[in-house]
Amino acid sequence: MTAPVAAEAVPGHVLGAPRPLLEVRDLTVTFRARGRRDVKAVDGVSLDVPAGATVGVVGESGSGKSVTSLAAMGLLGRRGVDITGSVRFDGADLLTLPEEELRALRGRDIAMIFQDPMSSLNPVLTVGRQITEILERHRGLKGKAARDRAAELLESVGIGDAVRRLKSYPHQLSGGMRQRVMIAMALACEPRLLIADEPTTALDVTISAQILELLRSLVAGSQTALVLITHDLGVVAGLCDQVHVMYSGRIVESAPRRPLFADPQHPYTTGLLASVPRLDQPRGIPLLPIPGSPSDTLPWAQGCAFAPRCARQVPECLGAPPVLEPTPDTAAHLVRCVNPVTAPDVPEVAS
């Protein structure tokens, strides 16, 4: 079943580079439910995240981006879920690590920010208590020392009057403020890896820009690697060194930011780019949506999952699954397509 994967190139992997901080190899997550067909939410994903890098994972709902991160963190639960492959963080396989050690790692070395800041904070505890809880757990800080550090963290994420804010309850803060609090909590112990799962999806556009800018500045000034999971290519364009595009549980294209935007090769990537509104084109040009929906997929074993929605479908798309291969020009640019888009076909997109 998984035979061809071993031969595939690994997205983000640089030959001869020092060992990356996070090495995901052939991660597969299958949800099993009695009486229903198994669902492979993640289907053989491999990728590397170098220390200090900012990596984007892009795809529409249901492409497996969130499940990848939850599985890597060991947050999926056990019943009804099969996880295979390996997730090496600094050499240790997170998938086989004892729960106790994994728990010590979470929050201290790897932290996560979620999509909805409205529901990700505990409504009955003050913001301060929720931050000090993390500090107490991982840093052993208590009482005033913990409160001082918590206030410092709030200041660092741009929340004024931090000492008073510590006493606020989540419902007294706006969505943007709450997301800032979540970021402060995630960065409380200066983790080496921060996974942000759609951190701005629930926020409006101006707040979203502020939060992204905050994330960028916090990560730029530290050794923290950032994995940014999003469906929004615009978010990725401003922030990420390396971008992985996922579709139906697999990475379909992977490239450093510039090549990806300058020369997207997978029809799905070009489709995503064409469906984003652009400022550098005259008004009135209609956006081009990708036809169909993510549920119109083919099982990878029978060919390319995107084929049913793809305008560039050729007979070779069906039959065997396409392999993730380097493009002729750039070794770091990988694409999983038998009939990739070639440069002249796409309008100039990079900017």
Next chain:
Amino acid sequence: MSLTQAGAVASATTVQAEDAPGGLTRDALRRMRRSPTAIIGLVLIVVFVLVAVFAPLLAPYDPTVQRLDLIRPGEYPGPSREFLLGLDQLGRDELSRIIYGARYSLLIGVVSLTLGASVGLLLGLVAGAFGGWVDSLVMRVVDIMLAVPGLLLAIGVAALLGPRLLSVMIAIAVVNVPIFARLLRGSMLAQRRSDYALAARSLGVTRRRVVLNHVFPNSLAPVIVQGTLALATAIIEAAGLAYLGLGSSDPAIPEWGRMLADTQSSLATSPLLALWPGLAIVFSVLGFYLLGEALREALDPKLRR
């Protein structure tokens, strides 16, 4: 969060609610103040509790003293200036007995609720926190207890323990155990899947702390509501048990349900004697029900913005 603080914040209308420090309690209190249901319920309860606490000051007579000189079999003096609600079958002042009866109703209600809720919440907490076979075991026991109708279960337990005040309390507590256990467990299961529980876990908070600091406090809203409703039920059940002769066997104890039962023989001649304890039961129960209903609305997350 104190009441005075809530009042101060609510009255300072210029202060933006978003800006004021405070909590969910204040939010709930503010909604309660606007609800006539809550006000009426609260007034009834406050009167009930005050009567119970200050019974010795309010009652015009000793509830156990018999004025045998004033009664003849089948003929009991009705309301008069001297005895506002008349005398009962044994020549005792009815008003004083009703007033002292509030003490017993409140005592039975509070003790049985405390007892039943503590055991029930403990079971629910264990089931909700551990899940798996512990959950299955606890919940099957709870199912069995719930399969027996509440009053029947209480009658059984009370009969088993003998006619004492304490056995009435224990009997009602037993009825409350499965209700609270199931309520808390269900609420915790829902909260365990919440985003903040996941977020807390993603930051390495230990399982114990996630359950105790995050899941448990957020699961309590329905329990608080059930608590007020359970007090109402406890008063009815206590009266019911006493009416059936399963209450305290001491005739000196002025218990509303027992007073009601004692009027049966003289219902034709002195129907008013049945009315007074009946009204006392109705209004005290109504108070707790109204407050419970208002609390449910105030704490309902669906109604919160």
